Amino acid sequence: MVVAFIFLASMTLLCAMGVVLSRNVVHSALFMSGSFLGVAGFFVMLNSPALAAFQVLIYVGAVTVVILFGIMFTQRPQVRRFGSILQRQRWSGFFVAIGVGAFLAYMMGLQNWDYTEPGNGPREVSGLGEILLGVNGAPPIFSLLFEVISILLLVAVIAAIVVSRRKTGEGIDRPGSDREEVSR
Amino acid sequence: MPPQAQQFLDQLNATLPLEAYLIVGALMFGIGVWGALVRRNAVVVFMCIELMINAVNLTLVAFADYLPNAGGAGVGYAVLVIAVAAAEVAVGLAIALAVYRSRKTVNVDEINLMKG
Structure with a gap:
């Protein structure tokens, strides 16, 4: 369980970082589908295999294809420097995101979850x-x-x-x- | 097998606490917020919104599996969230397409039609 969790967590989070940081928009879309696959693996670990199947069908299949079509219709091919893909408020946005993530993680970890145990989901x-x-x-x-x-x-x-x-x-x-x- | 190796294998097979899933969901939500705030391309902003929705889904399913009295209702909510997200991405990309047709760009800092 721990090995699978570490693998899926690193896959999900690294692909999410890739969505934000890759210069090519098509690479962003493919990284997004990788992140969704990681979340589908989490759903399998959390006793919801049917929801994992929905996730793969809808997100990895349909939403990624729709977004790739959107990219095809709205992007002109161009070589981009890394600085030109970000807005002017890049640092304030970075610190706001760090604050949101840290605040959420802190609030989630603050509670006492000792009474919970896995296995209650509708398998x-x-x-x-x-x-x-x-x-x-x-x-x-x-x-x-x-x-x-x-x-x-x-x-x-x-x-x-x-x-x-x-x-x-x-x-x-x-x-x-x-x-x-x-x-x- | 030495007891240390047996202990290590037991640790690898241990069930995870709920906090692990919640913290992964929180970090994924934070990455989605970051991308939605700093990227210029509207399509990438949609992708980051999808990341945030997936993080919330992960949290919902984790609660549904771990909380004893939830009855697994979080999985039902996750299905509803997936449907709403699919509707959102269809309408959002249609708006991006319409904006590209009239403005020839989808960079969100160049689309200032509603700026006072």
Whole structure:
């Protein structure tokens, strides 16, 4: 357990540092998927293998691909110096982040967690399903939250289409685009 | 096998305290805050927000597994958080795409349309 924990923790945290510090945006996205894989390993260690499968499917698969598409549409290829990827408030941001991380770690470690022990999570998928539907002793609010989440996903899909729709006469309508070159 | 080696192997197989997961989650959240504050590229800022969401998910699942009376409800909340994060990244990247179309950049310090 300790070996697996050290491996997963170093993988997660080093890949998270790589997201922040790498100069290439595509490398940032790949580091992000590595960090998500580390978190999926933590979920397996924490008796939630179904959630680890969700994590790999949704984050490592879908979100990374969506972000790579976003990078493909919004970045021009360019060589960057390291200084040009950061904003002007780099040092104040660094100290704020150090403060947030140290404060959270301190507050988490301050409590007395001696009475806790592992093994209480829903290891079976049926237990996770009962929690999500709010039956069999789970909080009944989950049945409402489940429906609200489905509506939220529908609204988000429609909103993404509406926001990123290309209106005629707007945006990049360069003369001499691909279609004219093909017809010529 | 000498007793020291047996003791070392026992230490390697010991169950971890809850604080270990919580501190990894806190450090990951701090790294996400750092990136969201200092990076210029809006897409990287989205990635760092995803890192923060994952750190919170890790904390939720750790509590669900370790707290005796939680009943594992944190795993259910983690599923809901994953769904909200997926919606957030879809809408956020659509906004970044729309901004890139009109401003030709996604650097957050050059997009000052709403600055008074």
